[in-house]
Amino acid sequence: MPSRSAHPSSPVQPPDPRCPVTLVAGWYGAGKTTLATALADHEIAAGGHPLRVTSGVGVDATHPDDSDREVVATEECVAELELGCPQCAVRVDLVTTLPHYTSRNQPPTTVIVEITGAGDVVTAAQSLLGDAEVRRSSRLDGIVTLVDGQACADRLRQGEHLLPSAEAIDQVAVADRLIVTGVADLHPRLADAVCWNLRGLNRFARLHLDDRPDRADLLAIGGFDPLTVADRLARLSLGHWADEESGVSAAVVHSDGCLDPDDLMCWIDHLHHAHGSELLRLHGVFSIEGEARPWVVGGLRSVVDFDMGAAPDDIDGSRPRTSRLAVVGRNLDLARVSASFEELSRV
């Protein structure tokens, strides 16, 4: 059974006082450190006090010359990720380190976590979403993934998949923001091919083709904020997509009418049982029988977070109630997922 980090009967009251956490992912050399530093500088310029968590050994824990910024080095490094259990390693460090800062009386205004090049960003995000202590003082705001456009183009030229590993593919597949660097130096057709291939892995992320994207757009993503999620889901086109080479697949499905909450819980449990760790990310807005406000669900692998969405603006309830789900995974049986979800409202 997936772990659920909140119950919809306890809605988050806006504004959320918890410290937002942005994960910066990307393969080696994609420019994560440069971007994380730039985001921290942007936050400082806006009067904030950011915390940057890096993924390397030997990084100074603090920058004494810059009192506006704190930098924490977690223990993950390439060698350890290869030797140990990368999923656990990432989790332990994050969940034990973050509350030292975010539980303070004067916590950082934002946290920027730089994931190691080969790091498992889904597990890192999952730990932020699922750990009770971490969730108490911080909230996952979103995942920003950098992609080296030149490296992708080189791989495409050689007839390979544009990304070098399963971890890199996951980093792209679950991102809220995709930044493709070096696009300006590519031939336009090659740049188009890179973007087209990336879109095959992630149809939902906002794509930045600028080496210096708007920092504010990367620090206020709201990727797991119920209101933002509901708004984004409502704008997505329905359908199924799959990248055959990598197996990454995604779907946006819809059902009419209200759902029985127990049936919905069972369905989500079944989805996890059927797909396990192949299920990378899901978001849903569900109209529930007897509830004026919809349930908004965000999930990463086995962790599912429930919140309440905004009350509908039709006070008399005359507008038809609907539910919508977006799911991303590997080798998902999308037709079956869609059919079973649509079936839910007919039970």
Place this chain on the structure above:
Amino acid sequence: MTLAPAEPIGRLAWDPWGRCVVGAALDGSLWSVARDGDVEALGPGAAPVTALDWAPDGSDLAVGSLDGHLRIGPPGDPPRLTMRFRGSVGTLAWSPDATALAIGAGSDVVVIDADGGLIDEFCFLPGAVQSLCWAPGPGNLAAGCVGGIHWLDVGGEGPAEPVVIDQRAGAVTTLRLDPRRRFLAVGDLRGAVEVIDLWGGVTSIIDDLPDRVRRLVWSPDSDRLAVAVDDMVVVWPRDHEGLGPDAEVAITHDDLVSDADLHPGGKWLASAGLDGCVAVTDLDTGNRQRTVNTAEPVRSVAWSPDGELLAFGSTSRGIILVGL
């Protein structure tokens, strides 16, 4: 008797003679409160303190922090020994005879003697070291990390080579040896508690806890194990085969339990929660003997060695002492 550091008190450690309790705030500053209420600011810190442990003879306090610094010395004095590790100091453990200090820094285990001389260095484990525990036998050290529990023969011929004694699916979050030094309790990230009989008997496992195991506490007679997990502390009896099948007592809070400590007499369990409540529970009856409600999260709780005072660390009022 209160003290007001700028940030919440995250960790507490009574000196072995019960003369004072030292607390570390989340900004790394150290504070001390004596039994008579005298408060002393021991100095600022550069990074959050992640490990705090008194030498068994009470001579030195070892303080490890997230920035990889280790300071050893009498509290309030300039440290007589300062070391810097490449990873954050996650755990410390003095040997029972106070002659050696084991340090888990990043994925390294380093053992030094009381004067700072190296005994064994750079024993790499496959992930960040979360807990260390000196076990019976000369130089036996148990280390828990993401890859499981490892046994180190410290001070033997050649460098200590870690021997995996338990490869776990979930990362180890804490280890605790019982006072009789026979049973090693292991808590992990996935909510499992395992009790290993070091004499070679059976191992018992409880694997259906709802969250990562935050704290393990043995009773002085080794007959009970308290497990702090999620919003509760569950106490299991121990029989000759390890943990009994059913929990004896379950103490619940309205929010996460941050810390728990058993009274030296073994009768009372103190638990602190982020709900602002410090509860003292009679383990024989399961009834709450005393409850202190503060309006803010409490992150640490510790009985004095004589059991007369209970210290807890508050969010804005520093270290608070209460009599039983």
